[in-house]
Amino acid sequence: MNHRQIILPQSEMPRQWYNILADIKMNPPLGPDGNPIAPKDLAPVFPMNLIEQEVSSERWITIPEPVMDVLSIWRPSPMMRAISFEKALDTPAKIYYKNEGVSPPGSHKPNTAIPQAYYNKEFGIERMTTETGAGQWGSALSFACAQFGLSCRVYMVRISFDQKPYRKAMMETWGGQCVASPSTETKAGRDALARDPNTPGSLGIAISEAIEAAVSDTSGKTRYSLGSVLNHVMLHQTIIGLEAKKQFDMIGDYPDIVIGCAGGGSNFAGLAFPFVSDKIHGRDIAIYPVEPMACPTMTRAPFVYDHGDTAGYTPLMPMHSLGHAFVPPPIHAGGLRYHGMAPTVSQLITEGLCEPKAVTQTEAYEAGVLWARTEGFIPAPETTNALAQVVKEARQAKEEGREKTIVVSWSGHGLLDLGAYDRYFSGELNDIAMSDDDLQKSQAVFADYPKPKPMKSTP
């Protein structure tokens, strides 16, 4: 019998998150006046305890006990050896995956939803608002709010809302409320509908709606929550990589290549950042965030200052961006349709510490179906993008006749995305890549904004 699972005992769960801001230098977020914002400027949007985390450069931040307690429902997540997938590819590469599909909502998202709900509760907040693309984040925050007795309102990108009716039921089962975005509830939503009544929506619009709904509650008891992009979200996700490192220690191995899909960047960051830290400190390791060619934020968009949302409610953030007005084509990896990329991940890319890759939709689903038929678990559409890159690396290892250790963040299962598999089998999906013309046009929105400065973290 093969030992497929590397199980970290629950007593060995990491007790602290790793903060990459201890290791890299960043351009600051800018306010409307073009100057760096102060923590208090964010106070209407986030609770102060999370803002402090957002700006902290402490290397290690202790995970509160009540957060550990809820995480222990499904963590540590198993690290698994993908033996059958390796065999199907006839590769000398050893492929490990960190299975984040084991959480109640089925993805990595609750790793940050739980601490965010906890810190909001501690701060006296009663209601949270957020947006969701594929539905993974909205589900995770609904689950987390149920754990801490908060109410939760989720603005879901319309195309996903329509394609995935089960997501709404899932959020409601946890007591959350789910609204299609753009909605008529907010000015940002009404403006978006005025521009295009048939818009499929976008994460940028949904973020604007959720922020507006939070800050316009005059009771002061509502705050907004973002499921990716921000520093504190990346921080919370590092438990994935910290566990993985312990699991590699258990088997006396260490990866040559780390791979994760990246929409806003949090799943990738969660696995990769603890390994990036090793790389910054001299270790030889390849680290690949993967995105769809239809939304090539990392591989083709410039590193600029841009807003995180469509209406421009957020500060300007230094990041790779396709422009905050970008509405991506309706490919089905809903979680990878964001116009921007986490500033931390973007900074790592500018320094060459991560090398982004892009794959086609066909490559992604081919890898996903091969995965399902070998390893059994059906991956989320987002995850299939990372698996497509794993396939490429495994094939290259075969060509080179070289053993390599690959680890991939298996960000979630696709059991609520089976409609997308159905469309794939029916031949309804295609390999849309963004045109050069569209790419250039999308950049008009930030043409006049300040430009981030080059920063260098490594010697």
Added chain:
Amino acid sequence: MNHRQIILPQSEMPRQWYNILADIKMNPPLGPDGNPIAPKDLAPVFPMNLIEQEVSSERWITIPEPVMDVLSIWRPSPMMRAISFEKALDTPAKIYYKNEGVSPPGSHKPNTAIPQAYYNKEFGIERMTTETGAGQWGSALSFACAQFGLSCRVYMVRISFDQKPYRKAMMETWGGQCVASPSTETKAGRDALARDPNTPGSLGIAISEAIEAAVSDTSGKTRYSLGSVLNHVMLHQTIIGLEAKKQFDMIGDYPDIVIGCAGGGSNFAGLAFPFVSDKIHGRDIAIYPVEPMACPTMTRAPFVYDHGDTAGYTPLMPMHSLGHAFVPPPIHAGGLRYHGMAPTVSQLITEGLCEPKAVTQTEAYEAGVLWARTEGFIPAPETTNALAQVVKEARQAKEEGREKTIVVSWSGHGLLDLGAYDRYFSGELNDIAMSDDDLQKSQAVFADYPKPKPMKSTP
């Protein structure tokens, strides 16, 4: 931090299944002539290696290495302490659940699908047919067939097929084919459609179709597979209870009450049989299979000889039965709508070794939603029936002010059944109980059949 998970190391996985036929006496299955059938009579339907298992009374049967290898993708399954659920019920009872939702298809079903596919492959079979109610079994067999390179055809009860489009996509992702039953592909299907063109279908009809499709393949390379009811299916599922006993050993506890939902009986049997063995050998323990009041096979139907399918293709089996022509009302726990009950479970009931319970649909979903909002994982509709009984026991423990240890088989997650939760929230579900009149009418079909003899296993 609470230690919610009791993790059995993979090296401690049970290497043998427990066969309850070593501990109880059973009435034999009967052929069309009213005489006990011989193993060879089943040869057109099942491969001989599985038939041998079906009739074996060896206490321990070794799990083949290739089966262990695939099971190790998700086994041992975690046994979890439902701390938050306990707290919400303010009960002194300790509630443990064996989480079978962690398998790729999300239920306990692959515990038998994997060995069945393996034994068929070993016997030289190339194609398998089966039926599915809720879709859990058809998904599991599709997954299993992908693991062993077999093709798979699934007849899915029409009402579930219509209510759960994702199930079909799930089976197809694993390479299976899924057909709504009754279909026009088989005589049994055409007859059922002739009787009622708008029939919601039933497991009995779907079983007839799948058997007919297998035995009518003249190449001899196709066999039928049943996901519950039969002795060898119960056998394969005992890995659940064998793991649970080891997990109780790890924490120095032992259950006072064992609870599982029962449609055909296999999930209940999987957890319960190893504990039933202890009970037969003198241990004091309460063991409750739970069913919906809408399909009261165990709690209201007699113990008789009846066919396992609607068309009468199967031998007569000694079991509690609502009559093989019974088409249950369209309650949403699709896996609990079978007219019969596993002969082994039925025999245990006749001897008082198990005490069946019935719950209403409202009780079930109330328990399921409370579970989701406390423990996080969203249970399958079938599982909620068991949870409703757990709630009753936990409340009784509170009334009595008595600490009790309860273990429940958490048979699967409900992520492909969220439509049912949606209908529950919309108030579309009701508490249908079978009327006395319907109960009596349903029994006409077996009125002339032989009657099973009383059997006594315990001294």
